[in-house]
Amino acid sequence: MDNANSQSGFKKRNQLQTEVQSHHAEWVKACQEVVCLTKEAKEEYWFDFLADLETDPDPSKVWQIIRKLSGTPDTNSPNEAMHDNGCVITSDEKKADLFAQHYASVSYLAFTKQGGTRNRMAKKVVNIASVDDISCIDITWKELCDAIAHMPTKGAAGPEDIFHRPFSKLFVHWH
Numbered sequence: 001m002d003n004a005n006s007q008s009g010f011k012k013r014n015q016l017q018t019e020v021q022s023h024h025a026e027w028v029k030a031c032q033e034v035v036c037l038t039k040e041a042k043e044e045y046w047f048d049f050l051a052d053l054e055t056d057p058d059p060s061k062v063w064q065i066i067r068k069l070s071g072t073p074d075t076n077s078p079n080e081a082m083h084d085n086g087c088v089i090t091s092d093e094k095k096a097d098l099f100a101q102h103y104a105s106v107s108y109l110a111f112t113k114q115g116g117t118r119n120r121m122a123k124k125v126v127n128i129a130s131v132d133d134i135s136c137i138d139i140t141w142k143e144l145c146d147a148i149a150h151m152p153t154k155g156a157a158g159p160e161d162i163f164h165r166p167f168s169k170l171f172v173h174w175h
Contacts, residue, residue: 006037 013030020027053062071088082089082098089095157163 006041009033009037 009030013027013034016023016027016030053065056062071086080090082095084098089098155163
C-alpha cells in the first residue's frame with residue numbers, strides 16, 4: 001500500500017468532515033475508505049513484520065512474540081502472575097499499581113481536607129534533605145535516659161535483636 005494514498009484518504013475525509021451536513025454521503029464513503037486503507041496498512045505492516053521475523057537468527061524472539069500474542073507471561077513463574085481484564089501481569093510495579101487501584105476502590109477510609117493537608121505537610125518534611133534538621137542534632141544524655149526509661153518492658157526484640165527489658169536494666173545499672 002502507498003503511504004501517499006493513505007494520507008490523501010485521511011486528508012479527504014478530514015476536509016469533508018468540516019462540511020459533513022452538506023456532503024454527508026461523501027463523508028461516510030470517505031470514512032469507509034479510511035477504514036479500508038487502515039486495514040490494508042496494518043495488514044502490510046504485519047506481513048513485513050513476519051518477513052523480518054523469519055530472517056531473524058534468534059528463535060527466542062519468535063517465541064517471545066508468540067507468548068505475548070497468546071497472553072502468557074514472559075517468565076516461567078505463573079504463581080507470581082496476576083490477571084486483570086484478560087491481561088496477565090507479571091511486573092512487580094504493575095502488580096503494585098493494580099493492587100493500589102483495587103484497594104482504593106474498596107477502601108472504606110474517608111479522607112478529610114484536614115487529613116490531606118496534614119499528609120502533604122508530612123511529605124514535605126520527609127522530602128526535605130538537610131543536615132540541620134532535628135534528626136541530625138546530637139542526642140543529649142538526659143534525652144537518652146528519658147527514652148530508655150519510657151521504653152516498654154515487654155515486647156519483641158528490636159531490629160538489632162536486643163530486647164527492651166534487659167537493655168533498660170543494664171542501662172539503669174550502668175548509669
